[in-house]
Structure formats: C-alpha cells, structure tokens
C-alpha cells in the first residue's frame with residue numbers, strides 16, 4: 311500500500327504555506343464560492359503536502375497497463391468494469407496518503423487546508439467535464455446526487471415524471487417513492503431494441519407532453535448500454551418546456567463530456583466507475599436557473615451560505631476519495647482521455663462483433679450505438695436448457711445460473727441478463743482489457759453450448775447455481 315507520509319515534507323509544506331495563506335477555515339463557507347468563481351488567471355492552486363505520482367504516457371494499453379490496477383488478472387478474466395468500476399492503484403494509494411496526512415494534525419487539515427483542496431478538485435473536475443466550477447458539487451455517489459435533485463423538488467399530486475424502461479432500477483425505486491408519497495404520475499415509455507437515435511427521438515416526440523414536470527434519462531443505461539442521443543433529447547425536452555435530468559453514471563470516462571454545450575438542467579455522474587477513482591466520488595451539475603431550489607439531503611454548517619458551500623460539509627467524513635481525484639485526473643491527462651475512450655469503445659465493439667459472429671447471435675442494437683459496454687445475445691440453446699426446455703417461464707434467476715457458471719467454473723466475471731425474453735451478456739472494456747479476455751468468454755460459452763447439445767442431462771450442470 312501507500313508509503314508513509316514523509317514527515318519532513320509535511321512540515322515544510324506547513325511552514326511554506328502559513329506565510330501565504332489567509333485563514334480559510336472550512337466553516338468560512340462563502341469562501342468556497344469565491345474560490346470557484348476566480349478566473350483561471352487569478353486562481354492560485356494550493357500546494358500539496360506530498361508528491362503525487364506521475365505516469366508514463368508511452369505505455370501501451372492492455373497487458374502493459376495492468377500494473378496500474380489492483381485487479382487479480384492472473385486468476386480472473388474481468389470484463390465487468392461496468393458493475394462497480396475498479397480503482398487506479400496509484401489513486402487508492404494517494405487516498406491512503408491523504409488519510410494519513412489528515413490524521414497528523416486533523417484540525418489543521420480540516421479547518422485550514424481542506425477548503426482550498428476541495429475547491430481545487432472541484433475546478434479540475436469542472437474543467438474535465440466542460441462546466442463552470444460553480445455549477446458542480448461533489449457528492450459520494452450518483453444515487454445521492456439523484457436523490458438530492460428529486461427530493462429538493464416540491465411535488466404535487468399529478469405532476470408527471472417521464473422516463474424510459476431503461477432507467478436504472480434504484481432510480482425507479484426512488485420514482486416509486488415519489489408516486490407513493492406525493493401522488494406523482496410516473497410515465498414510463500418502453501424503448502424496444504434494436505433501436506436507433508432516430509427511433510428514440512421519434513418515440514419521445516410522440517409521447518413527451520408539454521407540462522411534464524421532469525424528464526429523466528440515463529446517458530448510457532446500465533442494462534441497455536447504448537449511448538443515448540442526449541444532446542437532441544435535451545433540445546426536444548426544452549422545446550416542450552420540460553426540465554431534464556441526465557443520469558450519466560456510465561458517461562464520465564466513457565464519453566467526452568461538455569456540460570455547457572449539453573445544456574441539461576441537471577447532470578450527475580460518478581468518478582468511481584469509468585474514471586477509476588476510489589469509491590465515493592461523484593458530482594452533481596445544476597444549471598444556474600435551478601440552483602436556488604436544490605438543497606443537500608444533509609443540512610449542516612454550510613446551509614444558507616451558497617449553492618456550493620451547502621454541499622461541502624455533511625458532518626465529519628473521509629474526503630480522501632475526492633482528493634484522490636487529483637491523481638486520477640493526472641493519469642487521464644497524461645494518457646490522453648481521447649486515446650483511452652477510443653481504446654475502450656473500439657475494443658468493446660470489436661469484441662461484441664467477434665462474439666456474435668462466433669456464437670451465431672446478434673448485438674442488442676447496432677454496434678455503432680455502444681460505448682465501452684456492449685450487449686450480445688447468447689446462443690438460444692442455453693436458455694432452453696436452463697428453463698428445462700421451456701417448462702419454466704424465463705426469469706432473472708435463469709440468467710444468473712449462466713453467470714454463476716462462468717464465474718465459478720471459468721473464472722470469468724461478466725453479467726448475464728434476461729432482456730426482451732432472451733439471454734444476453736454485457737461486456738465491458740477498459741484499458742487493462744485485451745481481445746484475449748473476450749476470446750476466453752467466447753470459448754466458455756461455446757463449451758457450454760456443446761455440452762447442452764451433447765448431453766441430454768445438461769441441465770444438471772447448471773442447476774447447482776439456481
């Protein structure tokens with residue numbers, strides 16, 4: 311793990327800094343807005359109390375980059391980055407260093423140093439996603455960010471929330487809560503796959519009603535991971551006077567974001583998934599127009615001091631996931647974000663096409679619609695086998711039987727899902743993956759298929775995972 315924080319360097323830091331720093335106590339919250347409002351020319355970045363790691367931009371992706379991840383890739387084929395992400399090793403080590411540094415003098419850190427360090431990561435992240443820094447606040451995860459928006463709104467019975475069937479399941483639970491608690495009307499529209507940008511926009515245009523209180527969409531839905539045409543969707547919503555919230559849980563790191571140009575009213579994403587930050591780092595973007603309405607879920611010291619200030623302090627907590635964003639962004643900026651995205655998105659597409667070809671199946675939608683995740687249907691004999699020749703109605707547990715077999719017998723971590731009545735697998739691609747990972751998945755499924763063909767009792771090979 312991380313080296314101990316070097317005592318002498320910390321002391322130097324404090325000595326150097328104390329002459330320059332005006333007292334910026336964490337409780338002097340309005341200084342947060344001041345820090346975020348400064349132009350790049352006037353802004354002076356804080357010094358860090360220890361040296362952060364640097365990265366080598368000449369490294370090739372795939373095997374060579376694996377040393378930057380803690381994943382056990384000697385024993386596992388890991389093609390499920392989309393589930394919970396996986397951390398950049400150096401960023402986790404940096405998080406640990408920040409934790410150790412805090413404990414050397416907790417009051418000094420929390421009261422005198424934290425504010426400018428948070429302002430700094432806020433500015434860097436805003437720059438990375440093309441936003442004004444004052445439109446962004448850091449939160450632990452996307453779930454908290456979406457709850458923050460939806461629980462800040464004053465709901466009335468009959469208010470309509472518009473969304474697609476592809477909406478993330480926990481977000482649907484929150485919507486159900488709004489329905490039960492406030493009588494909000496939930497208008498869920500089904501997108502049938504395969505689809506296209508044109509079809510999605512046509513369905514929206516036909517079904518979205520003027521007067522809808524909020525439209526809510528995933529930028530890349532988890533189970534149906536096509537990249538949605540959010541730019542056109544936002545324009546369409548606004549043409550009908552409907553505010554829009556985009557759930558970009560899979561977008562940061564997968565797509566080039568420009569939140570200024572996108573012009574959504576609310577946008578949320580996490581850095582702990584595709585950006586590989588330590589877990590507990592996300593952001594909420596709120597357009598200026600709605601900032602006065604948005605309140606944090608936890609009311610604490612900064613309440614009333616400004617949109618950004620009120621989110622800074624929710625009680626004492628560990629800030630290291632936010633601070634380690636410096637290291638994560640150093641990695642991305644060194645390796646070149648466009649190069650990473652291109653590698654991941656191309657690998658996912660090529661792998662999906664290879665699998666569909668070898669299995670004689672198809673992609674959930676046209677390959678060009680996918681980002682770093684893609685969905686491929688599995689050979690039909692597998693569903694037939696796990697449902698005992700169709701005697702059982704296909705459900706989630708049948709998909710889980712195949713997923714568990716891949717996990718336990720082949721050491722392959724990949725989700726298997728029942729979508730539109732068929733078994734599908736969702737592959738993910740990140741910089742540590744290579745085509746050979748997907749070839750192993752390909753062979754495992756072909757082996758299972760062969761077993762089903764050759765063995766009349768093949769169900770027994772799956773039933774233990776039921």
Ligand SMILES: Cc1ncc(COP(=O)(O)O)c(C=O)c1O
Pocket residue numbers: 392393450451452453454478528530531532557559560580592
């Ligand atoms: C589309 C979508 N929204 C929201 C979430 C929840 O994100 P978090 O775990 O950061 O709260 C996920 C998690 O996978 C997701 O896929």
